[in-house]
Amino acid sequence: MIKKLKNWGSKPCHWVKGVPTFYVLFLVTFSLLSCQTKPADSEKAGIAISFDDHFIDDWYALRPLFQKYNARVTFFLTCPVLLTTEEIVKIKQLQRDGHEIGFHGTIHGNATELLKSDGVQKYIETELEPGLKHLAQIGIKPTSYAHPGGNHTDQADSILLAHGFKILRDVAQAERKLFGIPVYHFEPRVMSWIYYPFNKRKIVDALMIDEGTNISEKEIKEALKKAKDTNTAIMLFGHQPLHEKPKNGQYGFSVTFLETILKEAKVQNLKFYTMSELPDSKIKLQ
Secondary structure, three states, rough: OOOOOOOOOOOOEEEOOEEEHHHHHHHHHHHHHHHHHHOOOOOHHHHHEEEEEOOOOOOHHHHHHHHHHOOOEEEEEHHHHHOHHHHHHHHHHHHHHOOOEEEEEOOOOOOOHHHHHHHHHHHHHHHHHHHEEEEEEHOOOOOOOHHHOOOOOOOHHHHHHHHOEEEEEEEOOOEEEEEEEEEEEOOOOHHHHHHEEEEEOOOOEEEOOOOOOOOHHHHHHHHHHHHHHHEEEEEEEEEEEOOOOOOOOOEEEHHHHHHHHHHHHHHOOOEEEEEEHHHHOOOOOO
């Protein structure tokens, strides 16, 4: 993120052979930092894609696409107590394919509001335990968690980590609007917080790629190249796979755009990570 420069006040600069001392120090510091920004190799460089909610039939239909690019992803499932027999068969098959089944809450509740109104124990009994128990009964034990709506607090994070989740995923957006007017638009390549540096961090942000986020193919390709160049893993997520523009309140991502991402990941020779694999990975430094 861009930080404001300090106010240096009215004191005159000290000079060294006609050059301001602070300017010399800036150049030296910049040079040292530049030498450290690019790792010696890119063996861990990768991409971690995840999908939220309960669009199991639509996710399952993407199997041929994932197989085409040998991609593994994470499905953050919400409302698991509503799973039908057919959906259980499909979600288990996705798991056998090598994908991860993460948890997205029993009722997709707002953690901030639930904790404030009901307290810790009620939050656990309402949002965590029923869904996790139901998943355990069908042989699924999630180790990653995506915050419903991106709502959470430090208290919520502590509770989730105490329940054994390896990684907690939040929401990052490249563009924000106010009354339909864009307030800002970041190019994904400058959003350092959506890149995982393999430092065992457990609380992360993934960039939303749904329709309406206005991320161009050029921007996403540049972002994937940055992951390659910096030996990090870029984290992306969406909701429902869409084959046409969203309608009737749909929210989701273009399947065509997803294939662009998968294809470019292959071009950049990026590894595919599930979310729980990120904090387990170790970078080898030369």
